[in-house]
Amino acid sequence: MCGIVGLYLKNKDLQSQLGAMFAPMLIEMTDRGPDSAGFAIYRNPVKEDQTKFTLASDEAALDWKSLDGDMEKALKCDVQIDEQGDHAVVITDADAAAVRNWLARERPNVRIVGSGRAIEIFKQTGLPKQVSEQFKLAEAHGSHAIGHTRMATESAVTTAGSHPFATGLDVCLVHNGSLSNHNRLRRNLEREGIVFDTDNDTEVAAGFMTWKLQQGATLHEALEAGLGELDGFYTFCVGTAEGFAVVRDPIACKHAVMAETDDWVAMATEYRAIAHLPGADKSVIWEPEPTKVYTWGEARAHG
Amino acid sequence: MAEIDVAEVGVRGVNSTLHGLPEGTNETDWVILNPHGYHSIACGLDEHLNVAIKGHVGFYCGGMNQLAEISVEGHAGVGVAENMMSGTVRVSGNASESAGATAHGGLLVINGDASSRCGISMKGVDIVVGGSVGHMSAFMAQSGHLVVCGDAGDALGDSIYEAILFVRGKVASLGADCIEKDMTPEHIAKLTELLAAADIEADPSEFRRYGSARKLYNFDIDNIDAY
Structure with missing residues (x-):
């Protein structure tokens, strides 16, 4: 299970409402992840x-x-x-x-x-509503946010094992799914100097991205490389200083839906997390295709 | 015509109202408002009802349907009409993964695209998709028809049994034991009937037929009556 959500505001006038729009997205995914929740919010650079x-x-x-x-x-x-x-x-x-x-x-x-x-990451064990309230998410201003509600399968329910995982300056990762080759990959990455704090599989995916980005790969290249190295089920949402990116594994059995209006772009594990956003019922809605890297941000349109 | 607002009574309120109707009820026409992407709306219906859902629905909408005519005026999430037994489910927009999964009968119409695994393990349902279908569609499909007016993704009909697949556009790749077969007059007739039932305009002569090579499972032609 697990739920992931992302919201990028194309209309800068909405930045004062980022948290008010985003908090219900996170809370709607409680059924998918009641163990812990976390979010990254981009604001006040x-x-x-x-x-x-x-x-x-x-x-x-x-x-x-x-x-x-x-x-x-x-x-x-x-x-x-x-x-x-x-x-x-x-x-x-x-x-x-x-x-x-x-x-x-x-x-x-x-x-x-x-x-x-710009990035600020907050995560904690407990229900998404509690975590959201603890860190005053609903009041937050900002340009974009990604979040995660966790149902733990691969490692313990701890704050450190909660998502998002930072993967570099202003970059972080949330994950719905499970990786099956994370132990071997962790050992390989440790030899490359990447340090891990937990036994969590997603931290390995984040570490892999960190390693690739350190080597000079673009985010797009790092995600493409991940498709070759990460074995398992995943829909990833990656937050960056400019926006966010989404990628799914080739089997694509971890749900994902995206919606876009003139004002915002949203992604979520389920549409019900998007349905409350203004104009959602009239938005362009689609399912991201397997192995295709989607990116949004100030620098580029999607595709 | 009666309206039920999901925002007021929740999914359970909608379904218990529809389930509580007596057999042979005259209250057959229902409109469901504000579905809000919630799951399992109009599941397990077993009467001749007409249910129109105004908006996007979540997972498993119209699951296990018997007899009812359900329409979704919007997109549908994962597993729309899964395990349907009879009746009709129509989606005006797109459908997510596993549309019509394991469905035994009835008609599922998706006017837009269907995502991966459309018709997975279908057991007799007829599925007509106005657009394209994703990868692994009709995986282990056992019986029934899948009509795709657009393209099909990778591994169409992987490990297929006796379902019949019609695709008008390109097939990215065929799955294990799925092969192209001849379009006979009887297949053209069946396809014409399915397109008419779905209310989708397309020229049956533009379609190609795919089905099982019957090399992967123990099929004995003497047992054909059992299928």
């Missing part, structure tokens, strides 16, 4: 010399303010922290690699959930 990190900790009493002060002192940088539920969005002008090293050394219990200039 930071300046060229800054990086935005989303951090999470399983320690309820984590002192984010002391993290702020300690990081500023250690890295001689400016740090702004915005606490959101048990996550925190950190904006800093420090070198991104230095931040990663410092966190790994000084705050080993803090996970980096996502990083980039």
Whole structure:
């Protein structure tokens, strides 16, 4: 099972309503994934010399303010922290690699959930409605969002095993399906220097994309390469700084439907997650074909 | 004509109303409003009802249908008319995967395209698709007819038994044990009848017929009466 959803706003006037439009999409997919939920939202891009990190900790009493002060002192940088539920969005002008090293050394219990200039990722165990409320999704402004409701099959129900998985700066992945060759692929990718936090199969797909993107592949090329290497069932939705991409495995038994109007493009595992969007009943609706990579964004139209 | 609004009574409210009608009821004409992509709308009907659904439906719409005439004015999700026994299900738009799966009888008409696995394991249903069908359509199809006015995707009729497939456009590839066969006058007559029943205009002489080579399953011609 699992449900995935994505929404890209073509009409910029709607950006203040992104969360209000997107939260019901996520919640409608509760039946498909009641174990955990998560979403990536693209908003408020930071300046060229800054990086935005989303951090999470399983320690309820984590002192984010002391993290702020300690990081500023250690890295001689400016740090702004915005606490959101048990996550925190950190904006800093420090070198991104230095931040990663410092966190790994000084705050080993803090996970980096996502990083980039616009992306913010929030995920948690529990029903999609609870997760949505915890992170105030319905109030969110932004340009686009992708989300996931998880029914766990391949690994434990944990926050770390929830989707989306970050695969690079401003890139993340949600997955409906299951991969059958993830253990071998994980070992191969670890030899290439990719680090994994969980036993989750989707994290391996994300790691594969990260590796391909690091090697200089475009997102499109990375997804095409995935079609050759990833064995299993999948519909993937990949969030990028500009928009999102969708690809399905050759058998395409993991459902997916897409809809487009002049104002927005949406994808979902089931149409009922799209039906409430304004103009959905008159939208162009179709099912993405197997092995075809669909991309949307500012830079390009679909196809 | 009675209206039922899914937004007011939910799917269960719609189905229990239709199921609760007494045998031979005079209340035969129903309109279902605001289907909202929900699943299992108008499933398990077993009376001579006319049910018009105004909008896109989710999975399994019209499943297990007997006798009822169901129309969807929109697109249909996965498994429309799955396991239908008799009656008619018509979809004005496209249908998702596994349309008419395992259906034993009746007529399924899809005016638009059908996705992958259309007619998978069909057991006697007649399916007429105005557009194209996706890959693995008529997979393990046992009996009945699949008419495709457009193209067919990869592996059409893989592991097919005795269903008869008519395709007007291109076939991307044939599945295991599925071969092209001659169009005889009796096939033209049957196809003409199916297109008329579906209310789809197409010239039967433009179609080609596909069916089982009968090499994959143990078929003995002496047992033909059993099929």
